[in-house]
Amino acid sequence: MKKFNKVVLAYSGGLDTSIIISWLKENYGCEVIAVVGNVGQKDELIGLEEKAIKTGASKCYIEDLTSEFVNDYIFPTIQANAIYEGKYLLGTSFARPIIGKRLVEIALAEGADAICHGCTGKGNDQVRFELAVKAFAPDMDIIAPWRIWDIKSREEEIEYALDRKIPISISYETNYSKDKNLWHLSHEGLDLEDPNNEPKYDKILELSNTLENAPDKATYITLKFEKGIPVALNGEEVDGVTLIEKLNKIGGENAIGIIDMVENRLVGMKSRGVYETPGGTILYRAHKDLEEICLDKETSHYKELVALKFAELVYNGQWFTPLREALSAFVSKTQETVTGEVKLKLYKGNIINAGMTSPYSLYSEEYATFGEDAVYDQKDSAGFINLFGLPITVKAKMNEALKKAGK
Template identity: 75%
Template sequence: MGKIKKVVLAYSGGLDTSIIIPWLKENYDNCEVIAVAADVGQGKELSGLEEKAKKTGASKLYIEDLTKEFVEDCIWPTLKAGAKYENMYLLGTAFARPVIAKRIVEIALAEGADAICHGCTGKGNDQVRFELTIKHFAPHMQIIAPWRTWELKSRDEEIDYAEAHNVPLNITRETNYSKDKNLWHLSHEGLDLEDPANEPKYDEILEMGVSPEQAPDKPTYVTISFEKGVPVAVDGEKLSAVDIVKKLNQLGGENGIGLLDMVENRLVGMKSRGVYETPGGAILYYAHDALETLTLDRDTQHYKQQQVAGQFADLVYFGKWYTPLREALSAFVDSTQETVTGDVKLKLYKGNIINAGMTSPYSLYDEEIATFGEDEVYNQMDSQGFINLFGLPITVKAIKDGKGKK
């Protein structure tokens, strides 16, 4: 298929990338394959990968710990933006790809590789996310995407290929969900989930927590502290960015928080059904949104919600992390976060996140103005003139239309 002597493969050890190693060696004249596994918090999935990669033909395996960079450089900016794709999805898979692809390019350049290979399907979003990042950092690098060219047409055929080439797998045909796991989330796709009419088998598939029905009958209270929009402490204890997510994953998972079942619009045009677990992320988004209601003025809050959050989410979902617009939006978001400092107390109960109080040194809430009791600072008669002017266009239009005439 071409004179490729050395390929760097984005390697997870899952079904796709496990069989890609022997496939590359078969189809590219026994080329050298260097596997790169990115640690973005997927835990035990990384155990035994080096032995597996080498047994299936890789010359070496890099395991790169990118967890801190993932949280601080990708998750926090997206959280501060309030970005949710289609107002629901917390972008767990999407914003992990830029940091992974960036490191793969760095290794490929250092190794003098001829090409970078990934295992993304031609139907998915990840092919775009990986390749746009590669184009940003190494525009002349050749990209190999086997799903676009090989003879395999399904995950069943991939399993057949693996068995024929003695590639060990940790799945069966019956449990062959397509999953993506990192510190932030776990996604589930495929099998019975391909029919939106089927209720997810939560008691069988959940890994980061329990279903709301299985959660405790007693609520859990948690307080999250923010400084300039960034989470810095849980229940008064200062923690690293990674440990904050881990702690809230634990609390959220135990209380059935952060389950999402949605049909989303993929970038490539089709609709896709996914089930997501994002326990800690759901808590952080809720807390951050709540704190902004206390600390942002109305115009900034509304503009950010209506014009920035959705656009930012689209850029992340579409793989456009390393673009001038995303960077410009992040600069705007950072300016809005100067006063997003304070504590948010939440009650977690059977899948629900409930406000339990919040405070901020930059609070714009004035109890004396807002009170239903007697006050000395607000003249209620002022509202009459305000309404007359605010409603003047409505009044003029109604008069011109002859409304209200006897």
């Protein structure tokens, strides 16, 4: 193995990174600096610094990235309406670039000669972390233990931890792979690996109620947007982090945003997971609804194409790329008039539009009314249809001529 003196580890305190500190010291004899990116995982941060030091790290940084995460990553993705494969709201995906960026900043400041992560060789996160490192420190060495060590499963990881008395908070029976941040909570592994198994929602859900336990009475909320950014909830202006926290609580109570999907990973395989994204699901729906009255038809339809590509770039870890930046510039332009209020009705997993207004609304009741109006001449539609249908008319006449000619 190549010799490293100081390694910065992307540390979460989970099973993988808990044993990696010990593994790095055993195999490289190097100093290990743990870096925790606080993107809103809250209770998971408790005791992390003490745990990292006790298990061999020389120091542990816990970096508060929540505001930057919301304003520079989450909100631009909402503005784009970017959803991967029609379901996944990219909760893990856009959290990795910001953490990777901070890893590099600390590694350079500490004079480290390598960055280490605990991602498996089967997953997407290895790509997301490493592309972020390449964007800011292209010559930095990267250590990925899952690609080189002898451990083959999470069960063997648990054995490794127990043998070395490394404290872990899971057992063989509760060994779901989870990722939690301000935006979402994901669940993978165990019985979920068989797509034919119904998720044990009553056991795995942490942010959300089950549908059965959600209130029997609907909850109404109002969201205010300015240029595509949510700025107020029920008339109260709040910062982005607080807004998402409040919506997570409201949405979770009403069983909003529980997604069970089989997604196509970047590395080629399909993967089944359950995602809880209560607040995010509400924000996506409200934003999309508001765009219905604020964007013209051509921009709206083209933006749907952009959303698909934007989601792929985020999912694939390509946040720090010229194309993502260019698409964000397009999206920002489209959001100049996406200002207004949206009222939503939440009930047992459902989100129902209950009204919306905007000073930039392109909806005109005067034109759209079924009643009498003084602005629209219905006779004009005949000429429009003749021109719009001209290619069909010409094709039909050609077919008639060929038929008469016996062809």
